[in-house]
Structure formats: structure tokens, C-alpha cells
Amino acid sequence: MTGYRGSHATNAQEAAEWSNRRIIANNLRAIVGRAYPRIIGLTREPSWVFFEILLPFLAVSAFVFVYRALEAPEEYIGFVVLGGAVTSFWLNVVWMMAAQFYWEKDQGNLELYFTAPMHLMSILAGMAIGGLVMTSSRAIAVIGIGSILFGVTYDIREPLLLVAAFVLTMIPLYGLGMLFASLFLMWGREASHLAELLQEPIYFLGGVNFPLRALGAVSGVVVAILPLAVGLDAMRQLTFPGPLSQGLLPVGTELLILGAMSIVFLVGARFALAYLEHLARREGRLTLRWQ
Amino acid sequence: MPAELAIHARGVTRVYKAKPDPVTALGGVDLDVEPGEFFGLLGPNGAGKTTLIKILTTLLLPTSGTAKVAGFDVVTETAKIRRVINMVSGGEQSGYGLLTTREQLWMFSQFYGLPTREGWRRVDELIEITGLQEQRDQKVRTLSTGQRQKLNFARGMINDPWVLFLDEPTLGLDVGAARDLREHTLAWRAAAPGRTVLLTTHYMVEAEQLCDRIAIVDRGKILALGTPEELRRRVQAESIFRIELDHLPESGGLAGLAALPGVLSAVAADEDGSDGAGADRVALKVALADDSALTTVVTAMAERGSHLVGLAKSEPSLEDVFVELVGRGFGDQNDEQRS
Numbered sequence: 268m269t270g271y272r273g274s275h276a277t278n279a280q281e282a283a284e285w286s287n288r289r290i291i292a293n294n295l296r297a298i299v300g301r302a303y304p305r306i307i308g309l310t311r312e313p314s315w316v317f318f319e320i321l322l323p324f325l326a327v328s329a330f331v332f333v334y335r336a337l338e339a340p341e342e343y344i345g346f347v348v349l350g351g352a353v354t355s356f357w358l359n360v361v362w363m364m365a366a367q368f369y370w371e372k373d374q375g376n377l378e379l380y381f382t383a384p385m386h387l388m389s390i391l392a393g394m395a396i397g398g399l400v401m402t403s404s405r406a407i408a409v410i411g412i413g414s415i416l417f418g419v420t421y422d423i424r425e426p427l428l429l430v431a432a433f434v435l436t437m438i439p440l441y442g443l444g445m446l447f448a449s450l451f452l453m454w455g456r457e458a459s460h461l462a463e464l465l466q467e468p469i470y471f472l473g474g475v476n477f478p479l480r481a482l483g484a485v486s487g488v489v490v491a492i493l494p495l496a497v498g499l500d501a502m503r504q505l506t507f508p509g510p511l512s513q514g515l516l517p518v519g520t521e522l523l524i525l526g527a528m529s530i531v532f533l534v535g536a537r538f539a540l541a542y543l544e545h546l547a548r549r550e551g552r553l554t555l556r557w558q
Numbered sequence: 559m560p561a562e563l564a565i566h567a568r569g570v571t572r573v574y575k576a577k578p579d580p581v582t583a584l585g586g587v588d589l590d591v592e593p594g595e596f597f598g599l600l601g602p603n604g605a606g607k608t609t610l611i612k613i614l615t616t617l618l619l620p621t622s623g624t625a626k627v628a629g630f631d632v633v634t635e636t637a638k639i640r641r642v643i644n645m646v647s648g649g650e651q652s653g654y655g656l657l658t659t660r661e662q663l664w665m666f667s668q669f670y671g672l673p674t675r676e677g678w679r680r681v682d683e684l685i686e687i688t689g690l691q692e693q694r695d696q697k698v699r700t701l702s703t704g705q706r707q708k709l710n711f712a713r714g715m716i717n718d719p720w721v722l723f724l725d726e727p728t729l730g731l732d733v734g735a736a737r738d739l740r741e742h743t744l745a746w747r748a749a750a751p752g753r754t755v756l757l758t759t760h761y762m763v764e765a766e767q768l769c770d771r772i773a774i775v776d777r778g779k780i781l782a783l784g785t786p787e788e789l790r791r792r793v794q795a796e797s798i799f800r801i802e803l804d805h806l807p808e809s810g811g812l813a814g815l816a817a818l819p820g821v822l823s824a825v826a827a828d829e830d831g832s833d834g835a836g837a838d839r840v841a842l843k844v845a846l847a848d849d850s851a852l853t854t855v856v857t858a859m860a861e862r863g864s865h866l867v868g869l870a871k872s873e874p875s876l877e878d879v880f881v882e883l884v885g886r887g888f889g890d891q892n893d894e895q896r897s
Contacts, residue, residue, distance in 0.1 A: 278593065278752055279628035279720035280562060283638035293671030300668025303661070304654040311656045311697075375652045379713075382615045383669040384640040390669075548619045551574060551612075 285384075297385035301393025305363075306400050315401075319355070320408045327351035327409060330476045331417050342511045343477075345421070346503055348413035350475035352406035353499050356440055357469055359402040364394055364444030366462040368451050372553070381553055387540055391448055395441040421506050428518065429505040435525040436498025442532030443494060449539035452547050474499060479515045486515055494528050497521050562629030564721050564754035565591035565614060569623035571778075572609050583609040585778035586623065591771075593720075594751055596744075598769035599758040600876060606778040607758035611725050614756070615645050627721055643721045646714035648729025650707070655699030659690055662698050663712055670717035684712035688742055704735030711739055715746055722746075724757045728764060740768055762876045774880055781883040786876065793874040793882050797846045800827055801855070802839050802868030809862055815844065818858055820851025823881045839867055845878060 276282035285293070309315065330347040371377040380390050413419060423429055451461070469475075472482070473495040479486050486496075501521040504514040514521065547553045572584040584606045591597045599607040612618035614627050616636040624631065630638040653662045660681055667677035685694050688708040693701060701709060707727070714722060724743065728736035747753045759765050765772050766786050773783040782789055807814065816824040827841035846852060856866055872878075 279564070279642045282720055283628060283630060283641045285641060289671065296668040296671050296674075300665045303665055303668075304657055307661070308656055375647070375650050378615075378617055378645070378647075379652050379666070380669070381617055382640055382643060382645050383666075384637065384671065385669055545619075548617065551618055553617050 294385050294389040297383070297389040298393040298396060301390050302397035302400070303393075305394070305397025309401055309404060315405075316408075319405045320412070323351065323355065323358075323405070324409060324412060327413060328416075331413075340511050341419075342507045342509060344417050345419045345507050346478060347476050348410060348417065348419050349503060349506060350473075350499060351413065352409040353436070353495065353502070354470065354473075354475050355402045355405045355409065356399070356437065357473065357495050358466070359398045360440055360444035360447075361462045361465050361469075363398050364391070364441060365447030365451055365465070367394055368448050377553060381544070387544065388445070388537055391445040391536070391540075394448075395444065399437060399441065422508055423506055424508060425505055428522075429502060432498060432501040432505055432518070432522060432525075435522055435529065436494055436502070439494035439525055439528035439532045440498070442529055442536055445536035446532050446539055449536055449543050452540075452543045453552065469493065469495060472496060478503070478511070480513070494525055494532075497524050497528070501525070562593075563590050563626070564593045564595065565589060565597070565625075565627055565756060566629075567610075567614075567623065567625040570610070570613060570620045570625050571622045572606075572613060572618065573621045583778055584613075584620070587778075587780055589773065589780065589783075591754060591756060593754055594747075596747055596755045596757065596768055596770045598765040598772040599756065599775050600760065600762070600765045600772050600880070601758075601775035602760055604777075605760075605775040607775055608725055609778075610775075611645070611723050611756065611758055615643060615723055616640060642719060643723065644714045644717055644719035645723040645725065646710050646727050648707070648726035648731075650710045652710065652713070653698055655697060657698055658695045659698060659701070659709055660685065660694045662709065663716060666713045667716050672717070680716060681712075684715060687745075688712045689738065704731050707731055707735065707739065708742075711742055718750075718753075720752060721754045721756065724755060726758055726760070728759075728761065736764070740764065744768065766876060772876065774876070774883060776880075776884050782879060789876060789879045790874045793845065793878045796822055796874070796878075796882070797849045797852070798872040798874055798878055799844050799846065799852060800841060800868070800870045800872050801844055801859075801866065802841045803859060803864040804839055804867055805864055806840050807859060807862030807864045812842070814862075815842070815855065815859075818851075818854055820847045820854055821845070822847060823885065825877075825881055825886065841868070843872065843878070843881075845881065 276284075327347055327350075331344050334343045334347065368377060371380065380387060414421075447465075473493055474482060474486075475495075479496055479500045497516075498521075500514045500516070501518050504518050516524070544553075567587050567589040570584055570587040570589075571582065574581045574583055587606075587610060589610075599605075599610065601607055609618065613620050613625055613632055616632055616639055619633060626632065627639045628642050632639065653665070657665065660678075663681040663684060664677050667680060672680060682694075685691060688711055690705060690708055690712070693705055693709075698706070698709065711727070714724075722743075727743075728739055731739070743755065747755055755768075757765070757768060769786065771783065771785050772789060773780045774789070775781065782792065806812065810817070812824050812826075815821060822845040824842055824844045827843045844855060846855070859866065
């Protein structure tokens with residue numbers, strides 16, 4: 268048995284001294300390692316096409332038919348299709364980021380994550396990147412099928428800004444997922460209830476199926492806390508320019524808000540994780556699988 | 559840099575919040591394990607073995623006391639500890655079922671920062687060592703219990719830890735699989751100096767076969783500590799007999815037997831609490847103050863209607879040590895827990 272050749276230490280104390288470069292490399296590798304099962308899952312379990320694309324598409328179609336029946340302007344069909352695509356990311360954040368630590372604890376993975384040398388934020392980042400890749404496939408499929416079936420046309424005049432809006436939506440969205448994941452460390456079975464609680468209200472408050480302005484005064488509060496709502500509003504403005512898609516705020520302002528949210532949620536997740544790890548170690552919540 | 563103790567614990571306690579009363583899982587443990595040692599924590603379920611491992615692997619904070627792994631404090635130096643340890647638990651279902659054996663091990667190698675190519679080399683090496691070549695491209699969810707545990711062992715060795723924690727690692731495995739894993743562990747430990755293993759088990763044979771030193775643990779305390787030989791010597795002064803009867807006497811049973819003059823203890827003969835003698839007879843392990851007390855036992859049994867069908871003098875085992883220290887066998891403890 269030759270062993271792992273990377274370590275030339277002669278005792279455990281030497282082996283425990285890592286350079287900053289090695290620490291960074293370890294964390295980058297951990298991100299790739301944790302993203303791997305999610306990405307490879309796309310090819311291993313083709314049933315996701317049915318559950319992740321066709322079923323959610325039924326909900327999108329329902330709203331399309333409602334708008335058609337009401338003879339609403341065609342832009343609204345585009346709003347719904349785009350909303351349906353972005354919703355996939357929210358569902359991914361709620362079920363495969365926020366609640367994930369609960370399932371990981373149940374499987375026994377959480378203990379192994381904590382006893383490994385990487386930072387837990389790297390595991391969350393791996394989950395986020397893997398989830399983002401996985402969900403992008405669903406989102407692209409929803410947009411593609413929706414556009415063909417319902418004849419949605421897009422008028423994208425500033426593609427780079429649209430890409431920036433998408434990226435700046437995803438960072439705070441998954442940052443929020445990381446923050447929730449930290450909080451979920453403290454919950455047991457209630458985690459799934461909390462995830463359900465997060466799902467439907469956000470559909471409503473996020474303006475997934477209607478323009479955010481329709482919410483009126485509430486929308487100001489929503490903008491302050493929901494990256495999904497702000498990002499979707501910005502992307503709609505950039506995709507369907509016109510009087511009907513006039514946003515709640517100018518695109519530039521919304522991108523600034525998203526940038527601020529990115530910092531707040533990522534830094535918040537980092538500190539929440541450290542605090543809640545300590546709390547969980549104190550109360551034995553990392554190890555008691557029946558909790 | 560001089561090598562520190564692999565494990566050092568002083569006055570470690572752990573109290574869990576519970577209703578109606580808090581539960582003391584560890585009641586002040588002192589322990590020193592040298593680098594390179596194969597050390598066993600032997601005790602029944604609920605003895606506190608796993609709690610101690612959770613503290614040493616940085617998953618749980620001690621309520622009081624200090625504990626160090628490789629010289630690093632489990633409360634304040636967790637990052638350094640996590641670079642030099644790994645852990646394997648019995649019945650572990652870790653990882654992701656959709657990955658293949660090879661992919662699963664590679665994923666874990668990334669958590670320990672192995673460079674990609676080195677990671678795959680190490681994965682293939684461990685697959686060969688643990689005999690999982692035929693399952694290398696099989697999805698993890700299709701592996702049998704024994705294969706799964708071999709995979710867990712390979713995962714635990716992926717980073718060549720300096721201190722490997724094994725928590726009931728052969729729990730639920732058949733005899734062959736358990737033997738294979740014990741052999742892998744011994745070979746791994748012997749392959750390089752300084753590799754330390756802390757094993758928790760309630761299998762006496764496993765502890766005797768693997769461990770350089772053993773601590774007998776019960777109800778959160780270490781009751782005795784030494785090499786298997788040293789521990790057995792503690793009860794060498796006694797005479798231990800395996801007695802087979804056609805049935806237990808209806809009046810008094812085991813307790814009545816243990817109360818006879820000259821009898822120090824009387825328990826069912828096998829580790830699992832069964833007597834191991836089949837349906838038509840019962841086998842007991844009886845510790846006597848000296849051989850002369852045997853006559854008293856045989857006579858008393860006959861008077862109570864039980865007939866002797868087998869008799870053999872036993873060498874003391876670790877269970878005898880446990881019985882002497884605690885006054886009951888492992889099986890009795892399990893029975894108490896089940897009731």
C-alpha cells in the first residue's frame with residue numbers, strides 16, 4: 268500500500284501545516300468535487316427531463332392560456348415563460364441548497380463534510396455551481412419550448428447587460444440559498460416544511476407570473492429582500508423593452524441592488540455558517556441523525 | 559518537530575440536553591494514545607465510545623475538559639485536526655448513489671485536496687486494496703452492505719490520515735467481509751510508521767485481534783486500560799468455566815447461580831447475549847473464586863433440577879474482564895436496553 272504521495276510530512280504536526288496556496292487549492296477542488304454529482308446526474312437520471320421540464324411547463328402553460336383567454340398583450344406570454352425559467356432556479360435554491368444539509372445529515376454526509384479539511388462554504392459553492400448547471404438546462408428548455416409553442420419573440424438590444432443581469436441574479440439567489448442552508452443546520456425534520464413555506468409565497472412575491480409593478484406598495488419591500496424579483500424585473504426589461512414591461516426601477520438601479528444583495532447574502536452565509544457550526548457542535552446537531 | 563501524542567484527553571465530559579434530565583454520555587475521560595498505536599475503545603452500546611470519537615473528530619464540543627488530536631485542540635484548532643484525520647462508521651450510507659464506486663472515491667479525494675491525477679491513482683489503488691475491482695464502475699446504490707463498507711474504508715483511507723477513527727466499522731457485516739476489512743486496516747497501519755487507529759467496537763474478538771491497547775468503557779467512564787494481555791491478567795486469579803446445562807434452573811436462574819458461595823459472576827457464554835449452545839441446552843460462563851467452588855455449583859444445579867451436559871475451563875477473555883469490572887456481560891447490557 269503506497270499511500271497518498273502528496274504528503275511528505277514525517278509526523279502529523281508537519282502534515283497539518285498547510286500553505287495558503289494548498290488551502291485555496293483544497294477548497295477549489297472541493298467545489299469541483301461537490302458539483303460533480305449534480306452535473307453527472309444530468310446524464311445518469313434522464314427522468315429529470317420529465318420531472319424538471321415537462322411537469323413545470325404545465326404550470327407555465329396554464330398561465331399562458333389564462334392570459335390568452337383574457338386577451339392580454341402578447342408580452343405577458345413572454346413574461347410568464349421567462350418567469351417559469353427563472354423559477355427553476357428558485358426551486359433549485361430552496362430544495363437543493365437550503366434544505367440540502369438536512370438530507371446530507373440524514374445520509375451521514377454532513378459529518379464527513381465537517382471532518383474534511385475544506386471550508387463548508389466550498390461545499391455550498393459546489394452545490395450551487397452544480398445546481399446552476401443542472402437548472403440552466405431546465406431553464407433553457409422551458410424558454411426554448413415555450414418560445415416555439417407559444418410564439419414568444421424577444422427583443423434583446425443589450426445582450427451583455429442581460430447576461431450581467433442573469434449573473435447578478437444568480438449570485439445573490441444562491442447566496443441566499445447558502446444562508447438558508449446554514450440556518451437549516453439547526454433544524455431537523457422541520458427543514459422540509461420551511462422549504463415548502465418558502466416556495467409558494469415567493470412565486471407570488473417574486474412576480475413570477477405577472478409584472479412586479481402589479482404588486483403595488485408591497486413591491487418596494489419585495490425588492491429589498493428578493494433577488495429573484497429584482498433580477499426577473501431587470502431581465503424582463505432587457506428582453507421585452509416596451510411600455511408594458513416598464514420595470515419597478517431602472518435596470519441600472521436594479522443591478523446595483525443585486526450587487527449589494529450578493530455581498531450581503533454571501534458574507535451573511537459565511538458568518539451564519541461559522542456561528543451555526545459552533546452552535547451545532549455544542550448542541551450535538553451535526554451528529555444525531557434522528558433529529 | 560517532535561511528535562505529539564496522537565490523542566490526549568483530560569477530564570473530558572459530554573452532557574446532552576434531554577428531558578426530563580440531562581444525559582451524561584462521558585463522565586470525565588482521561589486518555590493518551592501514542593502515534594502509531596492501534597487503540598481500542600471496548601464497551602457495550604451506550605457506553606460513550608461514539609461520543610468520544612465525535613469529540614475527537616471535531617463534530618461535537620466537550621462540555622468540559624480538554625482533548626487534543628495530534629497536539630491540536632479539538633475546540634480551537636479544528637482546521638488542523640481535519641487535515642490529518644479521517645473517520646469510518648459502521649452502517650455508513652455516505653456519498654451519492656448515482657455515482658460509481660470510482661467516482662465516489664474521487665469526489666471525496668477532492669474534499670481532501672488531492673490533485674486530480676493523484677486522486678484517480680489513489681482511488682484505483684484503494685479499489686484494488688479493498689477488492690472492489692469488479693464494482694469499480696458500478697453505481698454505489700447497487701452495492702451490497704459488505705461492498706458498501708469496503709468503499710467506506712477506502713474513503714477513510716483516501717487522504718492517508720495520520721489518525722484514523724473507526725466507529726464500529728464491522729457492524730452488521732458477515733464474518734468474511736469483517737475479516738477482510740480488519741486485514742485491510744492492519745495492512746494500512748503497518749505500511750507506514752506513525753499511522754494511528756482509534757477503534758470503537760463491542761466485538762471482543764475484533765478488539766483482541768487488532769488493538770495494541772484497549773480501554774474498557776462503560777457508562778461514560780474508562781474502567782480499565784492496558785494491552786489485551788494486561789487486561790486478561792486482571793482476572794487470571796479467578797477460575798473461569800464454561801458450563802453447559804440441559805436447562806437453566808427455574809428457581810433463581812442466572813442470578814441464583816451468581817449468588818452461590820464462591821461464585822464471582824455468571825453470564826451467558828457468548829458475546830451477543832445468547833448462550834450459543836442451541837435450543838436443547840444453555841451455556842454459561844461462570845467465574846469462581848477458585849476451582850473448589852465448582853463442586854458447589856454442580857451440586858446446586860443438580861438440586862434445582864438442571865443437569866450438567868458439558869464443562870470446560872476457559873482462558874479469561876476481555877468479556878471476563880468486563881464482567882469483573884461491571885458485574886454484567888455485554889449481552890446483559892443489550893437486554894437491559896431492549897427492555
